[in-house]
Amino acid sequence: MKIQAAVATAPSTPLDIRELELDEPRADEVTVRLVASGVCHTDAIVRDQWYPVPLPAVLGHEGSGVVTAVGAGVTDLVVGDKVVLAPASCGVCEQCITGHPQYCVDFYALNFGGSRTDGSSSLSAGGERISSNFFGQSSFATFTNARARNAVKVADDAPLELLGPLGCGIMTGSGAVLNVLRPAPGESIAIFGTGAVGLAGMLAAVAAGATTIIMVDIVPERLEFAKELGATHVVNSREVDPVEQIREITGGRGVQFALDTTGVPQVFAQMTKSLAIRGHGALVGAAKLGTDAPFDIGTLLTSGISISMVVEGDSVPREFIPRLISLYERGLFPFDKLVKQYEFSEINTAFADSESGATIKPVLVF
Ligand code: NAD
Ligand code: ZN
Known part of the structure; x- marks a missing residue:
C-alpha cells in the first residue's frame, strides 16, 4: 500500500516526507495506522549515524495507533485494536524468556538492522530499498508493519495521541x-x-x-x-x-x-x-x-x-506500559505535562525543538 513517511537520508539533514510503498504484513506482523509518534533524542543520533542504521531509513520508535490488518499467525490482536509500539525482541532467547527482552541477544539486529530478521525491508520507493523496522516499528509513517509481539494492546478509550512515548523515552x-x-x-x-x-x-x-x-x-x-x-x-x-x-x-x-x-x-x-x-x-x-x-x-x-x-528501563512492555497508564489515570504519573503535539508535516521543527530544549517531548500527530 502507499504510505507517507519521513525518510532520513544523511546525517544532520532534515527528514524528507515522501510517498513510499509498504508491503503486506508477514504471518507474525500487524499493520498499524499510526495515530501519533513521539520524537526521541535517539532518532536524532541515529539520523546522525552514531549508530549505523543503513540510510535511507524511516526512523521513529514511539508509535501508537490502530491495527488495520493482522498476519495469518497472529492470535492475540485483531483489526481495530489500539496499540502502543515497543522495541522488538525475539521472544525465545535466554534474556527474553527470563523477562529481560530489552537485552534480547538479537536486540541490535532487530531494532537497528533496518530490516526484518530475514533481511527484507517492508519499505521501498520506486524499487529503491528504504530501511524499515527501526526499533521494530519505523513509526514516522502513516502506516507500518510491526511484529505483534512488540505491539501492546491498550484500552479502547485510551488517549492514543498521548501514549506513544510510553514505548521508549518515558518507559526508559x-x-x-x-x-x-x-x-x-x-x-x-x-x-x-x-x-x-x-x-x-x-x-x-x-x-x-x-x-x-x-x-x-x-x-x-x-x-x-x-x-x-x-x-x-x-x-x-x-x-x-x-x-x-x-x-x-x-x-x-x-x-x-x-x-x-x-x-x-x-x-x-x-x-x-x-x-x-x-x-x-x-x-x-x-x-x-x-x-x-x-x-x-x-x-x-x-x-x-x-x-x-x-x-529501555529493563521493561517487559506488555506488563510495564499498562502499569504506567494506570498510574497516569490515577493522576500519579502526569507525563502528559512533558508533551507538546506537532503535525506530522512539522517533523523537522519537532526535531529542532527537541534539540534546542524548547520542547521536552514532541509528539507528532498524523
Ligand atoms: P534530552 O536532550 O531531552 O535531555 C537531556 C538533558 O540533559 C537536557 O535537559 C540537557 O540540558 C541535560 N544535560 C546535557 N548535558 C548536561 C551536563 N553536562 N550536565 C547536566 N545536564 C546535562 O534527552 P532525553 O530524551 O531525555 O534522552 C536522554 C538520553 O537518553 C539520550 O542520550 C537518549 O538517546 C537516551 N535514551 C536512552 C535509552 C535507553 O534505552 N538507554 C532510551 C531512550 C533514550
Ligand atoms: Zn527512544
Whole structure:
C-alpha cells in the first residue's frame, strides 16, 4: 500500500516526507495506522549515524495507533485494536524468556538492522530499498508493519495521541527507576538531565514515594519545571559542583540512588561520586560507541556501590506500559505535562525543538 513517511537520508539533514510503498504484513506482523509518534533524542543520533542504521531509513520508535490488518499467525490482536509500539525482541532467547527482552541477544539486529530478521525491508520507493523496522516499528509513517509481539494492546478509550512515548523515552526513565533502582518510600535519588527521560524518572521516583529527589541540569528553565513537577531540590551543575551539593543536601551521606540520563562522561563520574555507601546508580544516556568515562576504582571500591547499564528501563512492555497508564489515570504519573503535539508535516521543527530544549517531548500527530 502507499504510505507517507519521513525518510532520513544523511546525517544532520532534515527528514524528507515522501510517498513510499509498504508491503503486506508477514504471518507474525500487524499493520498499524499510526495515530501519533513521539520524537526521541535517539532518532536524532541515529539520523546522525552514531549508530549505523543503513540510510535511507524511516526512523521513529514511539508509535501508537490502530491495527488495520493482522498476519495469518497472529492470535492475540485483531483489526481495530489500539496499540502502543515497543522495541522488538525475539521472544525465545535466554534474556527474553527470563523477562529481560530489552537485552534480547538479537536486540541490535532487530531494532537497528533496518530490516526484518530475514533481511527484507517492508519499505521501498520506486524499487529503491528504504530501511524499515527501526526499533521494530519505523513509526514516522502513516502506516507500518510491526511484529505483534512488540505491539501492546491498550484500552479502547485510551488517549492514543498521548501514549506513544510510553514505548521508549518515558518507559526508559520510569523503568530505570521502578524496575532497576527501585527506591523505597522515604529514600533519596539524584537524576542527572531533566529531558523527557530524566523527568519520567523523576515522576516515577515521586510515584514510588522517594522523599529526596534531586534534579541536576545546566538549563535553569528545565530545573524550574522539574521543581513544579515534584523535584525536592534542583542543582545547576554549570554554577555549582553537583557532587558537593548532593552531599550537602543529604547530610554528607550521598544519595541512595542516582540516574544519569545525559551520557556525558563527566556527568557519569559525578553520578558515581554522588552515591551513598552501597548506593545504586544507573546509566541510560546514550554516548557514541567507544566513549570512555572516568571511574575512580581506587576510591569507589570500598563504597560498595553498584552501577547498572539500562536499556529501555529493563521493561517487559506488555506488563510495564499498562502499569504506567494506570498510574497516569490515577493522576500519579502526569507525563502528559512533558508533551507538546506537532503535525506530522512539522517533523523537522519537532526535531529542532527537541534539540534546542524548547520542547521536552514532541509528539507528532498524523
Ligand atoms: P534530552 O536532550 O531531552 O535531555 C537531556 C538533558 O540533559 C537536557 O535537559 C540537557 O540540558 C541535560 N544535560 C546535557 N548535558 C548536561 C551536563 N553536562 N550536565 C547536566 N545536564 C546535562 O534527552 P532525553 O530524551 O531525555 O534522552 C536522554 C538520553 O537518553 C539520550 O542520550 C537518549 O538517546 C537516551 N535514551 C536512552 C535509552 C535507553 O534505552 N538507554 C532510551 C531512550 C533514550
Ligand atoms: Zn527512544
